[in-house]
Amino acid sequence: MKHFTRKATRHTSQNEDLIFDKSSAGKAAWKLPPLDVPEVDASKLLGDAERKDLGNMPEVSEIEIIRHFTRLSTWNYAIDLGMYPLGSCTMKYNPRVNEVVARLDGLANAHPYQPERASQGALRIMKTLSDCLTEITGMDAISLQPAAGAHGELTGLLIVRAYQQSKGNPRKKILIPDSAHGTNPATAATVGYAVENLKSNAHGMVDVAALGEQMNEDVAALMLTNPNTLGVFEQEIHKIADILHAKGGLLYMDGANMNALVGKVRPGDFGVDLMHLNLHKTFSTPHGGGGPGSGPVAVKQFLEPFLPTPVVVAKSDGTLAFDYSRRQSVGRVRAFHGNFGMFVRALAYILANGPDGLRETTEDAVLNANYIRKGIEGAFDLPYTTPTMHEVVFSDRIQAKKGVKTMDIAKRLIDYGFHPYTTAFPLIVAGALMIEPTESESKEELDLFIEAMKSIAAEVEEDPQTVLSAPHSTRVSRLGETAAARKPVLRWKPNL
Amino acid sequence: MRYLPKSPADREAMLKAIGARSIDDLFAPIPAEYRLNRDLKVPRQMAESEIVEWFRERSHENGDGYATLLGAGAYYHYRPVIIDSLISRGEFLTAYTPYQAEVSQGTLQSIFEFQTMICEFTGMEVANASMYDGSTAATEAVMMAVRLTGRQSVVVARSVHPEYREVLATYAHHQGLPISLVPFSESGCIDLKELEKSITAETACVLIQSPNFFGTIEDVRSIAELAHKSGALLVVSIAEAVSLGIVEPPRQADIIALEAQSFGVPLGFGGPYCGVIATREQYVRQMPGRLVGQTTDRSGKRGFVLTLATREQHIRREKATSNICTNQALIALMANIFMTIYGKVGLKELARQNLAKTDYAVQQFAKHAKILFSAAPRFNEFVVQTSEDPYAINSRILGHKIVGGLPLKKFYPELGNASLWCCTEMTNRTSIDTVVGLAAQSERSVRSANEEADVEEVAR
Numbered sequence: 001m002k003h004f005t006r007k008a009t010r011h012t013s014q015n016e017d018l019i020f021d022k023s024s025a026g027k028a029a030w031k032l033p034p035l036d037v038p039e040v041d042a043s044k045l046l047g048d049a050e051r052k053d054l055g056n057m058p059e060v061s062e063i064e065i066i067r068h069f070t071r072l073s074t075w076n077y078a079i080d081l082g083m084y085p086l087g088s089c090t091m092k093y094n095p096r097v098n099e100v101v102a103r104l105d106g107l108a109n110a111h112p113y114q115p116e117r118a119s120q121g122a123l124r125i126m127k128t129l130s131d132c133l134t135e136i137t138g139m140d141a142i143s144l145q146p147a148a149g150a151h152g153e154l155t156g157l158l159i160v161r162a163y164q165q166s167k168g169n170p171r172k173k174i175l176i177p178d179s180a181h182g183t184n185p186a187t188a189a190t191v192g193y194a195v196e197n198l199k200s201n202a203h204g205m206v207d208v209a210a211l212g213e214q215m216n217e218d219v220a221a222l223m224l225t226n227p228n229t230l231g232v233f234e235q236e237i238h239k240i241a242d243i244l245h246a247k248g249g250l251l252y253m254d255g256a257n258m259n260a261l262v263g264k265v266r267p268g269d270f271g272v273d274l275m276h277l278n279l280h281k282t283f284s285t286p287h288g289g290g291g292p293g294s295g296p297v298a299v300k301q302f303l304e305p306f307l308p309t310p311v312v313v314a315k316s317d318g319t320l321a322f323d324y325s326r327r328q329s330v331g332r333v334r335a336f337h338g339n340f341g342m343f344v345r346a347l348a349y350i351l352a353n354g355p356d357g358l359r360e361t362t363e364d365a366v367l368n369a370n371y372i373r374k375g376i377e378g379a380f381d382l383p384y385t386t387p388t389m390h391e392v393v394f395s396d397r398i399q400a401k402k403g404v405k406t407m408d409i410a411k412r413l414i415d416y417g418f419h420p421y422t423t424a425f426p427l428i429v430a431g432a433l434m435i436e437p438t439e440s441e442s443k444e445e446l447d448l449f450i451e452a453m454k455s456i457a458a459e460v461e462e463d464p465q466t467v468l469s470a471p472h473s474t475r476v477s478r479l480g481e482t483a484a485a486r487k488p489v490l491r492w493k494p495n496l
Numbered sequence: 497m498r499y500l501p502k503s504p505a506d507r508e509a510m511l512k513a514i515g516a517r518s519i520d521d522l523f524a525p526i527p528a529e530y531r532l533n534r535d536l537k538v539p540r541q542m543a544e545s546e547i548v549e550w551f552r553e554r555s556h557e558n559g560d561g562y563a564t565l566l567g568a569g570a571y572y573h574y575r576p577v578i579i580d581s582l583i584s585r586g587e588f589l590t591a592y593t594p595y596q597a598e599v600s601q602g603t604l605q606s607i608f609e610f611q612t613m614i615c616e617f618t619g620m621e622v623a624n625a626s627m628y629d630g631s632t633a634a635t636e637a638v639m640m641a642v643r644l645t646g647r648q649s650v651v652v653a654r655s656v657h658p659e660y661r662e663v664l665a666t667y668a669h670h671q672g673l674p675i676s677l678v679p680f681s682e683s684g685c686i687d688l689k690e691l692e693k694s695i696t697a698e699t700a701c702v703l704i705q706s707p708n709f710f711g712t713i714e715d716v717r718s719i720a721e722l723a724h725k726s727g728a729l730l731v732v733s734i735a736e737a738v739s740l741g742i743v744e745p746p747r748q749a750d751i752i753a754l755e756a757q758s759f760g761v762p763l764g765f766g767g768p769y770c771g772v773i774a775t776r777e778q779y780v781r782q783m784p785g786r787l788v789g790q791t792t793d794r795s796g797k798r799g800f801v802l803t804l805a806t807r808e809q810h811i812r813r814e815k816a817t818s819n820i821c822t823n824q825a826l827i828a829l830m831a832n833i834f835m836t837i838y839g840k841v842g843l844k845e846l847a848r849q850n851l852a853k854t855d856y857a858v859q860q861f862a863k864h865a866k867i868l869f870s871a872a873p874r875f876n877e878f879v880v881q882t883s884e885d886p887y888a889i890n891s892r893i894l895g896h897k898i899v900g901g902l903p904l905k906k907f908y909p910e911l912g913n914a915s916l917w918c919c920t921e922m923t924n925r926t927s928i929d930t931v932v933g934l935a936a937q938s939e940r941s942v943r944s945a946n947e948e949a950d951v952e953e954v955a956r
Contacts, residue, residue, distance in 0.1 A: 016605075018605070018608075018609060018612075019609050019836055020609070020612070023839070023840075028839065028841065028842060029576075029578075029836070029837045029838075029839070029842075030576070030837050030838045030839070030842035030845075030846075032842075032845055032846065032849055032921060033921075035849060035852055035853075036924060036925040037852050037853055037855075037856035037925050037928075038852065038855075038856060039852060040848070040851055040852045040855045042742055042848060042851060045851060045855060045873060046713070046742065046743065046851075046873045047873055048744070049713045049743055049744050049873050050742065050743070050744065051740065051741070051742055051743055051744045051745065051844075054616070054617070054741065054840045054841075054843055054844060055616035055617070055619075055840075056612075056616050056840075057613060057616055057617065057835065057839050057840040057843060058613075058836055058839045058840065059839045059840050059841060060836065060839065062578060062837070065578060065582075065833065065836050065837060066578060066581070066582070068836075069582040069585075069588075069606065069833060070582070070585065071602075072601070072602035072603075072605055072606055073582075073585045073587035073588050073602045074587060074602065075587075075599075075600075075601040075602035075605075076587040076588065076591045076594075076599065076600055076601070076602040076603055077587075077591065077596075077599035077600070078586045078587045078588075078589070078590040078591045079586070079590035079591075080586030080587070080589075080590045081586070081587070084592060086592055089592055091590075091592055093499055094589065094590050095499060097544050097547055097548065099584065099589075100548065101547065101548060101551035101552075102764075103580070103762075104551055104552060104554075104555035104560075105555060105560050105561065106554070106555030106556060106557070106558035106559060106560030106561070107551070107554065107555050107558060107764070107765065108762040108763070108764055109564075109572065109762060109763055110558050110559060110763060110764065110765040111564050111566045111570055111572065111763050111765070111899060112570050112763070112765050112766030112767075113566050113568055113570070113902050114559050114562070114564065114566065114899045115890065115891075115894065115899070117894075118558065118559035118562065118894065118899065119558055119559065119765070120557040120558065121553070121554035121555055121556065121557035121558030122554070122558050122765045124554055124557065125551075125554055128539075132538045132539075135536055135537050135538055136536055136538070147628035147629065147632065147767070147768070147824075148628060148820070148821065148822040148823070149821065149822060150809070150819045150820055150821045150822065151628060151632070151820075153819065154819060158666065158670065161670055170670075181810075182808075182809040182810040182811070182812075182813050182816070182821075183809050183810075183819050183821050185809075185813040185814035186809035186812070186813055186814055186816040186818070186819035187819040188814060189814040189815070189816075189819075190667075190671075190818070190819050191670050192670045192671055192672070195813075195814045232525070233525040233526050235525055235526075235527060237527075237530075238527070238530075262536075263532065263535075263536050264523055264526065264531060264532055265523075265526050265530050265531050265532055266530075266532055269530050269532070270527075270530045278822075280822065286589045286590055286826065287590065287591065287592050287593070287822075287825075288583075288588065288589055288590075288591070288825050288826025288827075288829070289588055289591045289592070289593065289594060289600075289603035289825040289826060289829065290592070290593035290594065290603070290625070290786065290822060290823055290825030290826075291593075291626065291768075291822045291823040291824045291825045291826065291827070292628075292767075292768035292822070292823075292824045292825075292826060292827055293822035294768075308666075309662075330666060331662055331663075331665060331666035331669070332631075332659060332662040332663050332666055333632075333663060333666055334628060334629060334631055334632060334663060334767075335569060335629055335630065335631035335657065335659040335660060335663060335766070336569075336570065336629075336659065336765075336766025336767060337765060337766045337767065338766070338767055339767040339768040340764050340765040340766055340767050340768075341762070341764045341767065341768050342767075342768060344551065348547050348551065350538055350539070351539055351541075351542045351546075351547050351550065352497075352498070352499065352541065352542060352544070352547060353497060353499075353541060354538065354539065354540045354541025354542065355535035355536040355537070355538055355540070355541075356497070356535070356541060357497035357499075357500075357541050358536060358538070359535075359536070360497050360500060361497065361499070361500065363519045363522075363523075364500050364502060364507075366519075366522045366523065367507065367510055367511070367514075367519060367522060368510075370514045370516070370522055371510045371513060371514060374513055374514045374515070375513075386525075387522075387524065387525040389522075389525070410596070411596075411598065414596070414598060414599055419592070419596065419599060420596050420599075425810075439499075439500055440499070440500075440501065441501065442501035442502060442506070443502060443506040443509065443510060445501075469794075471598050471599075474598040474599060475598075475601060475799075476597070476598055476601060476793040476797055476799040477598070477793040477794040477795060477797075478598065478793060478794055479597045479598070479791050479792070479793050479799045479800075479801050480791045480792055480793070480801075481597075481791065481801050481803065483791050483792070484789040484790070484791035484801050484803040485789070485803050485804055485805075485806070488780065488787075488789050488803055488804060489789055489790040489791075490608075490611055490622050490623075490780070490787055490788070490789050490790075490803075491608070491611050491612040491615050491621075491622065491623070492608070492609070492612040
């Protein structure tokens with residue numbers, strides 16, 4: 001590597017085949033206690049329904065399993081290793097006390113149908129978290145049931161639909177800015193709404209005049225991410241809300257970027273009628289390689305009757321209970337009570353922060369994004385110069401002249417010891433580099449990132465081929481995604 | 497704040513570099529009238545020791561240390577300790593969705609192995625990387641069948657988990673998708689005659705659960721024949737994954753919607769759990785959720801990537817097969833490790849222990865109360881009809897630090913005082929004997945009360 005990196009050094013990692021290659025008959029990693037009841041004859045009890053053969057399930061020992069998964073783990077990048085600047089993903093530190101409290105016996109082993117009087121602890125956690133989240137968002141009521149952000153969006157739009165229906169007409173359309181995350185239009189379609197795109201103006205914000213023209217009685221709601229996916233706060237947010245409300249529409253906020261707002265401004269105070277949160281973004285629950293998430297939906301009082309069943313209520317004797325009899329509810333969106341384990345973690349995060357910590361967190365997240373912007377501005381094209389909140393979006397316009405695209409730069413960043421930023425999103429920026437550092441990065445780590453980005457920009461000028469063929473330091477080089485999709489191999493088979 | 501890695505001097509230096517006077521300058525884009533000029537009303541900042549203590553108190557208020565005989569879609573199985581050792585590795589715990597394959601091979605290979613084991617275990621040809629849970633997996637499987645057949649109505653067994661049916665109803669309502677419910681027969685299984693009447697040329701699919709909500713195993717072959725005869729697909733929901741160790745998988749199904757919670761996932765008051773959809777290869781392009789595929793790198797070395805993404809929301813937006821994005825990856829990893837630990841032989845032995853414990857409990861209960869639906873084979877759940885209200889019996893059982901079965905009248909009013917019980921390898925004989933003893937006592941006291949009433953009647 002011509003340009004030296006201070007962040008990372010290559011080291012040996014272990015090779016590891018598929019677990020099936022280690023399997024042989026007679027090895028075992030399990031032991032059951034002796035039965036304290038009589039043995040049974042399965043074929044007598046089950047008849048034709050008895051299963052005889054379990055196919056190619058593996059047979060391996062415990063040490064092999066430990067090594068197998070530990071080796072695999074070392075092939076991953078992770079927040080625990082360094083900055084993970086994925087825009088709109090909010091890859092912040094996942095506190096370990098969260099993991100400890102989520103595993104306390106009475107919480108981890110609680111059955112969802114155990115009697116309410118033996119569930120007061122869990123109900124108290126749900127109630128306390130609900131109270132914190134409604135205060136943080138400035139909303140009046142909340143459902144914790146949705147299992148992820150997109151599931152929260154779905155729940156939110158079901159509420160929109162039920163509300164509009166209660167006014168006599170569910171309406172036909174959802175307005176969605178062209179900068180929106182892909183789940184927004186996908187969700188609208190799932191709930192049976194047509195999607196109408198809303199163009200952004202030159203500042204990367206909603207074009208308020210255009211909104212005025214597009215808004216009519218067919219529009220059920222506008223789904224708005226604020227700050228939007230450019231990291232830009234919608235400064236005319238109240239005008240946007242007024243335009244919608246004047247014609248009976250609702251303002252739905254996608255809370256994906258709530259990490260820019262907590263403790264500084266509340267969506268409920270600027271005209272939002274309902275919104276979802278991502279506990280796995282803003283509230284530090286781990287992404288775990290793609291989930292689990294949790295996507296609570298918070299609403300203003302007039303939408304409370306439509307929340308999913310059940311909701312947690314306080315009884316006159318001070319105990320807590322689930323209320324299932326809700327006539328106007330949209331129904332249930334998931335079995336049981338949602339991703340409870342994530343509620344425990346999110347609440348532990350809120351308690352560790354308190355009001356001062358939550359505010360400082362937001363301030364540091366915004367400070368970090370602005371510091372990066374200042375640090376690499378000039379080396380990369382900044383298509384929107386509007387002030388940055390928690391994330392900043394550059395484009396590959398300068399590097400594209402040398403044939404280098406955002407994905408190439410992202411892959412080269414891996415060689416410098418960083419996870420790539422978000423590429424090819426938002427759609428309104430061709431060749432986007434979407435960078436969200438979060439509050440979890442120190443000045444030293446940010447300086448290393450800035451140094452790496454500038455170094456890559458220099459490489460593009462001097463030796464674009466090195467960038468185009470990156471990464472050079474990983475176990476595998478760039479993988480054939482087209483080949484994978486053309487002839488899908490989605491499982492291992494014996495003697496393949 | 498201890499999670500923030502900056503000194504006041506760092507912040508000063510950074511503000512200076514940016515050219516801002518104070519942190520408030522950075523929030524200037526937010527109109528002043530909306531800015532919050534007070535502290536949030538949330539509890540004050542706590543020390544780690546205080547946080548642990550606060551949650552420990554909540555844990556004590558939550559049936560800590562109670563034995564449970566509840567099942568009904570959430571099962572208490574033993575979790576080998578290495579599951580938590582391995583999933584707690586930061587490289588798994590704190591990684592994002594593996595879009596950047598070169599630095600995500602660990603997650604990707606483990607998902608590929610998961611997909612393989614789910615296929616082997618369910619008898620299907622392809623499986624996805626996970627869905628939120630069993631209820632949403634069943635619902636999405638039904639939506640998938642609607643897309644595959646182009647038909648617009650659904651037939652659902654009443655013996656499917658009532659909350660799964662509620663979720664399906666929520667999704668179907670706004671899609672204008674009519675659902676017709678099919679009753680269960682004396683055996684607790686779907687009523688085949690009624691099923692045949694319900695299926696029409698407009699039926700996209702039949703949704704059943706097996707073992708069903710009452711624990712009985714459905715006659716999948718006959719149900720599949722009825723569905724397929726009319727060009728409808730068969731979707732089978734499986735809530736108790738451990739059953740597949742000893743119960744023949746529904747190979748005649750077109751789509752299987754599995755809840756993998758039983759595979760090493762804590763009960764956790766209902767979540768996070770792990771749904772999975774498995775199906776035939778020919779249907780894969782209508783399948784929702786992420787898929788991992790095998791490929792090669794530029795030098796021909798094997799590697800894994802997320803694939804067939806043109807089904808998904810980040811590419812197809814409103815034309816996607818589903819809006820799902822974040823799934824349950826870490827929970828799928830728990831299930832993956834669990835399956836690897838027990839493997840080909842252990843999964844069978846584990847299932848056999850569940851069967852034995854349940855059979856013992858059924859024999860004991862049958863001495864004192866009526867066991868419903870005993871004509872069909874069952875796995876690890878059974879329904880007991882008592883004379884007394886099961887809530888009252890459970891209340892006495894709770895006094896022994898045991899959580900009794902689920903009273904069914906909330907979901908099935910016609911079943912009166914019936915309740916649904918579950919035994920796993922974790923249920924010990926002493927607990928079973930204790931609850932059976934209390935149930936027997938209840939029956940005796942109801943009987944003697946009735947006899948007294950009869951005596952009075954005769955005397956009058």
